[in-house]
Amino acid sequence: MTLFSRTEYMDRIQRTKAAMADRGIGLLVVCDPANMNYLTGYDGWSFYVPQAVLVIDDQEEPVWIGRNMDVNGALHTAFIKKENMIGYPDDYVQSDVKHPMNFVGDVIKQKGWDKKAIGVETDAYYYTARSDAELKKTLGKDTLADGNLLVNWVRIIKSDAEIALMSQAGKIAEKVMATALENLVPGKRECDAVAAVFQAQAAGTPEFGGDYPAIVPMMPTGEKTSAPHLTWTDDPYQADQAVNLELAGCRHRYHCPIARTAFLGPNPPQKLSDLADITVEGLNLTLDTIKPGMTGEDVERVWRKHIAKKGFEKESRIGYSMGLNYPPDWGEHTASLRPGDKTILAPGMTFHMILGMWMDNFGFECSESFRVTKTGAKTFARFDRKLFVID
Amino acid sequence: MTLFSRTEYMDRIQRTKAAMADRGIGLLVVCDPANMNYLTGYDGWSFYVPQAVLVIDDQEEPVWIGRNMDVNGALHTAFIKKENMIGYPDDYVQSDVKHPMNFVGDVIKQKGWDKKAIGVETDAYYYTARSDAELKKTLGKDTLADGNLLVNWVRIIKSDAEIALMSQAGKIAEKVMATALENLVPGKRECDAVAAVFQAQAAGTPEFGGDYPAIVPMMPTGEKTSAPHLTWTDDPYQADQAVNLELAGCRHRYHCPIARTAFLGPNPPQKLSDLADITVEGLNLTLDTIKPGMTGEDVERVWRKHIAKKGFEKESRIGYSMGLNYPPDWGEHTASLRPGDKTILAPGMTFHMILGMWMDNFGFECSESFRVTKTGAKTFARFDRKLFVID
Known part of the structure; x- marks a missing residue:
């Protein structure tokens, strides 16, 4: 029930990977909801909690990470395989002691992708200062590459x-x-x-x-x-x-x-x-x-x-x-x-x-x-x- | 034409200043649109560009900073004096080379408020990683105090x-x-x-x-x-x-x-x-x-x-x-x-x-x-x- 064909999504991802290579980025953490939708089809009013799509240079499909209760929404709208949809527990939501970006960082580490050059959308509306700080903390990195507007530029020519x-x-x-x-x-x-x-x-x-x-x-x-x-x-x-x-x-x-x-x-x-x-x-x-x-x-x-x-x-x-x-x-x-x-x-x-x-x-x-x-x-x-x- | 009385706004600001004192914050940069509204009355669909209300410990009124074209909106909706509304030029908007938070930082420096302990709302939706980085750069500070949810907690008891x-x-x-x-x-x-x-x-x-x-x-x-x-x-x-x-x-x-x-x-x-x-x-x-x-x-x-x-x-x-x-x-x-x-x-x-x-x-x-x-x-x-x- 996705809006576009798998071929179209895969073409978008290929062009995103090419742009990542140009900027020296091996893994891009995409938090802009429009970019998340563009790359996977995911569409829901869930951007009031942190969520992300990871594009990884050597992985065919992106990985969607969101709140547990939104995995069903991803199943309804996104083209990727279920194994590439990862939900985080509700105790990450609006918590004093943990942040969804810690979870995202943990996924990246568990997969061994933390050796890659990781880029983030520094000025995307829902990528907050704390999101950035928590992701860096979990990854143990002082700086991340700037992937701001990378996918936006990939989107500029419409199919x-x-x-x-x-x-x-x-x-x-x-x-x-x-x-x-x-x-x-x-x-x-x-x-x-x-x-x-x-x-x-x-x-x-x-x-x-x-x-x-x-x-x-x-x-x-x-x-x-x-x-x-x-x-x-x-x-x-x-x-x-x-x-x-x-x-x-x-x-x-x-x-x-x-x-x-x-x-x-x-x-x-x-x-x-x-x-x-x-x-x-x-x-x-x-x-x-x-x-x-x-x-x-x-x-x-x-x-x-x-x-x-x-x-x-x-x-x-x-x-x-x-x-x-x-x-x-x-x-x-x-x-x-x-x-x-x-x-x-x-x-x-x-x-x-x-x-x-x-x-x-x-x-x-x-x-x-x-x-x-x-x-x-x-x-x-x-x-x-x-x-x-x-x- | 403000929604609440000046007395009510001033009471909110007093309680915010008290909470700032508790956290050791002398100047709070408020970017959450609901908090900006709460403290000044400002109400407009302009939060798609960076904007801020500054609460300063030794200033009676807060200072509103937004896009030049939104100053009129502030005049229509906010209780503060016109001299406390500051617009930034349109070439700050969606620019590669400058960012509205540079302008906010410059205002803080020009007023001599950069000696104060400055707090930001680290996890507010529209306070992006880049907003934070640009503000720090302009202020010449590696770290800022965490004022996250400070005003939200002040708002919890309604008048x-x-x-x-x-x-x-x-x-x-x-x-x-x-x-x-x-x-x-x-x-x-x-x-x-x-x-x-x-x-x-x-x-x-x-x-x-x-x-x-x-x-x-x-x-x-x-x-x-x-x-x-x-x-x-x-x-x-x-x-x-x-x-x-x-x-x-x-x-x-x-x-x-x-x-x-x-x-x-x-x-x-x-x-x-x-x-x-x-x-x-x-x-x-x-x-x-x-x-x-x-x-x-x-x-x-x-x-x-x-x-x-x-x-x-x-x-x-x-x-x-x-x-x-x-x-x-x-x-x-x-x-x-x-x-x-x-x-x-x-x-x-x-x-x-x-x-x-x-x-x-x-x-x-x-x-x-x-x-x-x-x-x-x-x-x-x-x-x-x-x-x-x-x-």
């Missing part, structure tokens, strides 16, 4: 099977955005509109059920649009205000983020309409220009030149690689569309390009999730690019 | 204002559980039932809008009940199967978890009904026995003796302290109701007591979230304790 899931996420994203726009009614509480969005995200479409996106719906309005990561309140939406919508569809942990802006009333301010036109024009132009062989910074330059002609500039990056992920972020922390990014775009890479233009007291944003094809860029969702005027 | 929010979360939890039970219809896809639950969680009640719980809805059925952290699928619910429901209501980040079990059909197996009776009897008895002055292990013993009389035993803990939190967990990682836990129950402590009884091929669970009162325990939600037979 056809992954692209298929992201296309399904795109269908869900279309429905999610339509639902959000329908629920932007002056007088309706923000929490009620967000509730409809959550409903649409999980229900998905009749063909493709939805999964939970790695980020909750962001639908700020009024002055809160200047605080991009505040969530919702009980306040009712007001007439004659703009609402920024940063949402996503998700299918089997694969995302299609989508952002749009709406105005709640028939007469949006001219400066907002003008900004919307310039931004959408730039989005269209930039998407149309993308070709394999361009770098991340090449893509950004197209946009930058366009808005410069209109008298604007934008400081932050305009996009990033994304796909498979878990809370708190759907971004992959690898390639960005920004000055200085030398990543060469190749078919199968997938990005969220998000153009948010923030003036002193208003803003407009519009985004597309797309894949790089052999000849250009193809979006995962089809949804009008414009300022939505809700009459 | 009246916090209890009020948890009671509101309890009202939402009642609605959420009722919605889940209504949507357990054979033939309905799991994702559609979960969608209705998400909707209910965010909408809340007409009085109290909902917030996103720190854990997504868990509604496993059939053999998947043996894999507690798998999420949902597109599969339809089947007749004559049990469904375990682990859900929550959430209000301004304060939780009321609630678990129940349902059987989809008029004739649940006798052994399931019997197990339900024994478990509910034990839950009632244990709740009725709770008094301030008992320890965590005293409470567990009441339950253990009850089920032993019926010929059962349960290995894992039966409850844990909870309240304010963010993904991936609503538990506070402090007191547990389990053998060996010496925490003395006091009025204002809040727990989720969850009794899950797992046999070889079926199981029953029932839970209550409650606060310790001056005389006993009072639940936040009112919802029948029984096996729900859905006809």
Whole structure:
């Protein structure tokens, strides 16, 4: 019942081993839940306790280590043999005296793998300072090799099977955005509109059920649009205000983020309409220009030149690689569309390009999730690019 | 527009400083988003980048440090003065060459606070190995003091204002559980039932809008009940199967978890009904026995003796302290109701007591979230304790 074929998983592992060899790593301790999923298929909301997948240079399959009660979840979702799934007893959980990373270190020692150069994902969300210290203590090593983002970079080119899931996420994203726009009614509480969005995200479409996106719906309005990561309140939406919508569809942990802006009333301010036109024009132009062989910074330059002609500039990056992920972020922390990014775009890479233009007291944003094809860029969702005027 | 009074925040900070003094810590770097919220009110989905609240022994207010774009979010939600909110430039974000914790270290040095004994939350979810290494590097220190769970323990006794929010979360939890039970219809896809639950969680009640719980809805059925952290699928619910429901209501980040079990059909197996009776009897008895002055292990013993009389035993803990939190967990990682836990129950402590009884091929669970009162325990939600037979 795994999501991908054994062949596909084994290909991912081969490419991971090659990247490990490049960094001189013989055993990689993978704690990022998206990377654990990528390498084994394991999918569960168990990342609130330490867990790991070990990739070992001379072992065919990786080894999954998690809490005893999650071994059944691994049996349901991961492609590896049962003998490569190892559970730790519950007294390791939130204990003063022992830590799950002691168990992971003990497994490594028992197998004799502690002679290898061991790498860890130093900046992965759930690989804490204590995880690192306890692993080092058990292994008797002062330092470990840096395997940070190693698997993330292996993930950057998606397979056809992954692209298929992201296309399904795109269908869900279309429905999610339509639902959000329908629920932007002056007088309706923000929490009620967000509730409809959550409903649409999980229900998905009749063909493709939805999964939970790695980020909750962001639908700020009024002055809160200047605080991009505040969530919702009980306040009712007001007439004659703009609402920024940063949402996503998700299918089997694969995302299609989508952002749009709406105005709640028939007469949006001219400066907002003008900004919307310039931004959408730039989005269209930039998407149309993308070709394999361009770098991340090449893509950004197209946009930058366009808005410069209109008298604007934008400081932050305009996009990033994304796909498979878990809370708190759907971004992959690898390639960005920004000055200085030398990543060469190749078919199968997938990005969220998000153009948010923030003036002193208003803003407009519009985004597309797309894949790089052999000849250009193809979006995962089809949804009008414009300022939505809700009459 | 802060959620609590300045007096309440200052009281929390005083108690944190006292706990710091006990551990010999002069400056505590707080990265757990729940602890950051507790000490300042800051609430935003920005914990996917490093951020911190500094509590300094000789400074009245804490200092919030986050991404530049999140300063506005701090202004909207945190009680501290603007001068105590410091943003870092966007080129610190997901960079190869600099890290937000370098910025945090630089602030500490510029203020001259690097002479103090500096503590960090070594095992907080978002305090990564690299965060720790970069902070040490900037501070020029080989070791930092362990401030892990320090604020979590300060949080264990809730104020009246916090209890009020948890009671509101309890009202939402009642609605959420009722919605889940209504949507357990054979033939309905799991994702559609979960969608209705998400909707209910965010909408809340007409009085109290909902917030996103720190854990997504868990509604496993059939053999998947043996894999507690798998999420949902597109599969339809089947007749004559049990469904375990682990859900929550959430209000301004304060939780009321609630678990129940349902059987989809008029004739649940006798052994399931019997197990339900024994478990509910034990839950009632244990709740009725709770008094301030008992320890965590005293409470567990009441339950253990009850089920032993019926010929059962349960290995894992039966409850844990909870309240304010963010993904991936609503538990506070402090007191547990389990053998060996010496925490003395006091009025204002809040727990989720969850009794899950797992046999070889079926199981029953029932839970209550409650606060310790001056005389006993009072639940936040009112919802029948029984096996729900859905006809």
